[in-house]
Amino acid sequence: MRTLNLCILRGGPGRPAAYQTYRITVDEHLNILDAVQKVWATQDPTLLFRHACHHASCGLCGVRVNGRERLMCLTPIAEFPDGATVTLEPLRNFPWVGDLVVDVKPLMERMAAIQAPYVRRDELTAGGEEGTRFEDCIECGLCMSACPVVGSDSAYLGPSPLAMIKRLLEEPRGRDIRSLCLLAGDAHGAWRCHSVMECVEVCPSHVDPSQAIGWLRRYLILRGRRQPAEAQRR
Amino acid sequence: MTLHVVIIGAGSTGAAVAHDLTLRGYRVTVVERGEVACETTGRNHGLLHSGARYVLNDPPAARECAEDNALMRKLMPDILELNGGLFVALNEEDLSYKEAFLEACAQAGVPAEEIPIKEALRLEPNLNPRILAAVKVQDGVFDPFHFTLAFLATAKHHGAAVHTYTEVVDLVWNGRSVSGVKVRDRRDGREYAIGADLVVNAAGPWAGRIGAMAHVHIAVLPVAGTMVAVGRRWVRRVINRLCPPCDGGIIVPQRRNSVVGTTSWPVENPDYIAIPPEQVEAMLAAGEEFIPGFRSAPLRGISAAARPLLHESSQLVTADPGARGVTRGFSCFNHARDGAPGLFSIIGGKTTTSRLMAEVMGDVINEATGITNPCRTREVPLLPYHAFYV
Numbered sequence: 001m002r003t004l005n006l007c008i009l010r011g012g013p014g015r016p017a018a019y020q021t022y023r024i025t026v027d028e029h030l031n032i033l034d035a036v037q038k039v040w041a042t043q044d045p046t047l048l049f050r051h052a053c054h055h056a057s058c059g060l061c062g063v064r065v066n067g068r069e070r071l072m073c074l075t076p077i078a079e080f081p082d083g084a085t086v087t088l089e090p091l092r093n094f095p096w097v098g099d100l101v102v103d104v105k106p107l108m109e110r111m112a113a114i115q116a117p118y119v120r121r122d123e124l125t126a127g128g129e130e131g132t133r134f135e136d137c138i139e140c141g142l143c144m145s146a147c148p149v150v151g152s153d154s155a156y157l158g159p160s161p162l163a164m165i166k167r168l169l170e171e172p173r174g175r176d177i178r179s180l181c182l183l184a185g186d187a188h189g190a191w192r193c194h195s196v197m198e199c200v201e202v203c204p205s206h207v208d209p210s211q212a213i214g215w216l217r218r219y220l221i222l223r224g225r226r227q228p229a230e231a232q233r234r
Numbered sequence: 235m236t237l238h239v240v241i242i243g244a245g246s247t248g249a250a251v252a253h254d255l256t257l258r259g260y261r262v263t264v265v266e267r268g269e270v271a272c273e274t275t276g277r278n279h280g281l282l283h284s285g286a287r288y289v290l291n292d293p294p295a296a297r298e299c300a301e302d303n304a305l306m307r308k309l310m311p312d313i314l315e316l317n318g319g320l321f322v323a324l325n326e327e328d329l330s331y332k333e334a335f336l337e338a339c340a341q342a343g344v345p346a347e348e349i350p351i352k353e354a355l356r357l358e359p360n361l362n363p364r365i366l367a368a369v370k371v372q373d374g375v376f377d378p379f380h381f382t383l384a385f386l387a388t389a390k391h392h393g394a395a396v397h398t399y400t401e402v403v404d405l406v407w408n409g410r411s412v413s414g415v416k417v418r419d420r421r422d423g424r425e426y427a428i429g430a431d432l433v434v435n436a437a438g439p440w441a442g443r444i445g446a447m448a449h450v451h452i453a454v455l456p457v458a459g460t461m462v463a464v465g466r467r468w469v470r471r472v473i474n475r476l477c478p479p480c481d482g483g484i485i486v487p488q489r490r491n492s493v494v495g496t497t498s499w500p501v502e503n504p505d506y507i508a509i510p511p512e513q514v515e516a517m518l519a520a521g522e523e524f525i526p527g528f529r530s531a532p533l534r535g536i537s538a539a540a541r542p543l544l545h546e547s548s549q550l551v552t553a554d555p556g557a558r559g560v561t562r563g564f565s566c567f568n569h570a571r572d573g574a575p576g577l578f579s580i581i582g583g584k585t586t587t588s589r590l591m592a593e594v595m596g597d598v599i600n601e602a603t604g605i606t607n608p609c610r611t612r613e614v615p616l617l618p619y620h621a622f623y624v
C-alpha cells in the first residue's frame with residue numbers, strides 16, 4: 001500500500017478554481033486513475049473525472065500529472081514515493097467542464113471533418129494473412145494540450161488531426177486525396193507546426209505526430225503544394 | 235402525442251435502448267452520472283462474442299450472441315476488428331470438451347470449424363506450439379466506449395438528448411405512477427426534475443439502487459472481473475481457451491496491445507473495485523499459457539468492472555462462489571406489477587447483444603404504451619461515433 005496526496009485542481013465555469021488535496025492509500029500495483037476513482041468513491045462524490053477502459057484505449061483519462069500530459073491509467077502509483085504529493089490538472093487548450101474534465105469537442109470536430117477512420121490494415125502480426133486493427137491514435141488530446149501552437153492559434157488543425165491525415169494519405173481506403181491535401185496544406189495545417197516536439201513527448205500511443213507532419217510537408221511539396229504565403233509571413 | 239422516455243445510464247444497454255426507442259418514435263433523454271460508458275461497459279473485454287464461449291453452459295445466450303454478432307458486423311463495420319477467433323485446447327482436459335463443444339456450436343447456430351494445429355500455428359505463430367486442438371469462430375473486437383458512442387450518436391441524430399455528469403438522485407411521482415427523475419448536475423450541484431412518461435432503469439450494477447427509489451426489489455448481483463493489458467499485439471484474432479468459462483480464458487488483441495481476462499468474483503459496492511495483486515499475476519500467468527513470452531511485453535493497464543448479473547436472491551450459492559453459473563442472459567421488467575407503473579428495468583446481458591436487449595425492452599414498452607411502431611435497429615446502420623460531438 002502507498003499513501004499519496006492528490007492535489008487536484010477543482011472548479012469550472014461559474015465555480016472558483018482552487019486546489020484541493022486528498023490523502024489516499026492505494027495498492028502500489030495500481031495507477032493514478034485508481035487513486036482518483038477511490039477518492040471519488042470513498043471521499044468526495046462531487047469530484048469530476050473522465051475514464052472508461054483503464055488500459056489506454058478509450059482515450060478519456062488524459063490530465064496533467066505534475067504539469068505533464070499523461071493518461072492517468074498509464075501513470076503507475078509505484079512511480080511516486082510514499083507520502084508524495086501528486087498534482088493533477090485538466091488538459092489545456094480545451095474548454096473546461098469542471099475539475100479534471102474538459103470538453104473534447106474541438107478535437108472531435110476536427111476528426112469528424114477529416115472523417116478519421118478507426119480501423120486500419122494490420123501490419124503488426126505475422127502469419128501471412130490480411131487483417132485489420134484499430135488505428136494507433138486514441139484521440140486522447142494529450143498532444144493538443146501540450147502543443148504551444150494549438151494554444152496560440154485556435155484554428156490550427158493540431159498534431160493528432162494532422163497525423164490522422166497522414167495515415168489516410170498513406171492508406172486512403174477510397175478517400176478523396178485532394179480534399180485531405182487541401183486541409184493539410186492550409187495555413188492552419190501542416191505548415192503551422194513549429195516543431196516543438198511536445199506532441200511526441202506526450203503521445204501515449206505510438207503516433208509520433210511530429211514525424212507525421214514532416215512527412216505531410218514533404219508529401220505536399222512533392223505534389224506542388226507549397227507553403228501558403230500567409231504561413232510564410234509568420 | 236410523442237411519449238417522453240428518460241433512460242438512466244449510458245452504458246451499452248442504455249445507449250442501445252436510446253437508439254431503439256428513437257427509431258420507434260419516442261422522445262428520449264439519457265441521463266448518466268459520469269462519462270458515456272464510464273462503468274462496466276467501458277471496462278469490458280471488447281470481445282464481440284461469436285457465441286461459442288457460452289455454447290456449453292448457456293445455449294440461449296450463445297445463440298443470441300451469434301445472431302447479433304452477424305448483425306453488428308453489418309451495422310458498425312467501421313469500428314470493429316473482424317479477424318475472427320480461435321478456441322484452443324491447452325491440455326487433455328480442454329481436449330476432452332472438443333466434441334461436445336463442436337456439437338453444441340452446431341446446435342446453437344454458432345459457426346465453428348476445427349482446423350489443423352499446424353494451420354492454427356501458421357495463422358498465429360506466437361501461440362503455444364503445444365496446443366492440442368484449434369477451432370475457428372467468428373469473434374470480433376470493439377472498443378466499448380466507441381461502441382456505445384455510436385449508438386448514442388445515432389440516437390442523438392434522431393432527436394435524443396444525452397446528459398452526462400447528471401446523476402439520478404430520486405424518482406418523481408404523479409400519484410402512484412413514476413413520472414420522471416430528479417437529477418443532480420454534478421458540474422454545478424444544481425438539482426432539478428425531468429418529467430417523463432416512462433423511465434427506463436439501465437443503471438447496470440446500480441440498477442438495484444434505482445429500484446430501491448421506487449421500493450422495487452431488483453435482483454442484480456455485481457460480479458467483478460479483472461483484465462490485464464500488455465503492450466504488444468501478440469495475436470491477430472481473439473484466442474479463447476476451449477473449456478467452460480474459466481479465469482483468464484480469453485486474449486483479445488486490440489491496437490498494439492493484448493488484453494487477457496477475466497476473473498469472476500462478487501463485490502458489494504461496484505463504485506470502486508480494489509483489484510487484488512494476485513489476480514493481476516494470475517491473468518499474466520494465463521496469458522503465458524496461451525503465448526509463451528506474453529508477460530515480457532510491457533504492462534499497459536489493469537482494470538476491473540462488475541457485471542450486472544441477474545440473480546433471484548442477490549445472494550450467492552456457496553457451490554458457485556465465482557458466480558460462473560449465473561446466467562449471462564438478460565431480462566426486461568415492467569414494474570407496474572411491482573407497484574411502480576411507469577418504471578421499467580433492463581438488466582444483465584452483454585455489450586455484444588445490447589441491440590437485441592434494447593429490441594426486447596422496446597417491445598415491452600410498446601406493449602405498455604400501445605404504440606405499435608416496430609423495432610428498426612436490425613436495418614438502420616449506426617453513425618460514426620464522431621457524430622456524437624457534431
Ligand SMILES: Cc1cc2nc3c(=O)[nH]c(=O)nc-3n(C[C@H](O)[C@H](O)[C@H](O)COP(=O)(O)OP(=O)(O)OC[C@H]3O[C@@H](n4cnc5c(N)ncnc54)[C@H](O)[C@@H]3O)c2cc1C
Nearest residue numbers: 243245246247267274275278279280281402438459585586
Ligand atoms: C470484466 C468484464 C468483461 C466483460 N467482457 C465483455 C465482452 O468482452 N463482450 C461483451 O459483449 N460483454 C462483456 N461484458 C459484459 C458487459 O460489459 C456488460 O453486460 C454491459 O457492459 C452492461 O452494460 P450496462 O449498460 O447494463 O451497465 P453499465 O455499463 O454499468 O452502465 C450503467 C450506467 O449507469 C450509470 N448510473 C448508475 N447509477 C446512476 C444514477 N443514479 N444516475 C445516472 N446514471 C447512473 C453508471 O454510471 C453506468 O455508466 C463484460 C463484463 C465484465 C465485468
Ligand code: SF4
Nearest residue numbers: 137138140141143203
Ligand atoms: S496523437 Fe497521441 S497524444 Fe495525440 S490524440 Fe492521438 S494518441 Fe493522443
